[in-house]
Amino acid sequence: MANAESKSSLIMLGQSASQASSHSLEDATPSCWSCGTMRAVHFCSSCGKVQPPVPVDYFTFFGFPRKLNLDTAALEKEFYALSRKLHPDVFGQAEEQERSWSLEQSSMLNDAYRTLKDPIKRTEYLLRLEGIELEEQSKQATEKARSTGELKKQVVPPDLLEEVFELNMHLEELRAQKKVGEDDPALLEEIGRAKLPLEEKHDALLNELKSEWNEWDELVDASAEAGANGERRKILDKMVDVLNRRNYIRNLVRDVNEAMEN
């Protein structure tokens, strides 16, 4: 399953990234294996030799600050430039070790690019870098509810869950009807009526997310330590909240569109 795969690789990178997070790039990057001078992430800035990958986060890998408003055109340009330089063909005549480093760097380059170019993946990645583990939080809340007897607070509002549940019931009914070749125009119309408001809701959530991005980036701009006293966490938690609601709405938009097309 592609989803599970990408999750585990991100967790792996998240771990190595958090190890590197307290270090600057200079700390994480040893000197060039070939000429001994200070190297850059991918190639030595002095002798130009490819370097073994270092455990830096994807933002650092591309030389970007850990900000969420990202110049995707610059990202793409950098990605293609590095892709060309790291391409296995370039290392056809190189030593075995350099070939394998270039392969490792290429694969990290691809992961980093795919993660950063997508606004949602980028946000989720930053949350992981900042140590926010959604599943772990949920599990702990359940364990707490078990030991205290108090009710676990659902992370999304109850009326959203109701809405999701109801619409799913309609969609299931529609699918069942189609299977036996029936068609209920009233049901189709009802589902169709949900389409536009859902898409609007989805857009509104993306806008909400972007305003959290701006708040985050302002903190990063202010200084590395800015917002250490809970302000950072508050913004990150708000992003989690938006992403949680968006997951449901995104699924509904997808399922409604699917139902309308068929």
Place this chain on the structure above:
Amino acid sequence: MSYSDKVIDHYNNPRNVGSMDKKDSDVGTGLVGAPECGDVMKLQIKVNPQTNVIEDAKFKTFGCGSAIASSSLATEWVKGKTIDEALAIKNTEIVKELALPPVKIHCSVLAEDAIRAAIGDWKKKQESAKPLEVQAAQ
């Protein structure tokens, strides 16, 4: 990732799918969700107010096979149990029974949440019903 035989069995033959009247004072309804994957799960219980035994349970889940299997198993397990016994069910027991892989543990967490939410809803109804009984007795 492949599903275990038990997950596949619950997925193909889910037990206790359906719904009960959520306005019934003996019925408790839990509606919970796992935002990571967008799954929603509704679990309902019908409790005998004299014995506190869960006499019936129904569920409806929109989600992956593991989420459906977890909630199907949860309804099987709570049936015949008292409220307190049902509250003791742990998600890890569901993980073990269904042999869920680590990436699907959140499905079992969701099922435990659903049981607790349904019982919580039922308890709330009992409490708000009490004053009426007292009034009726007077």
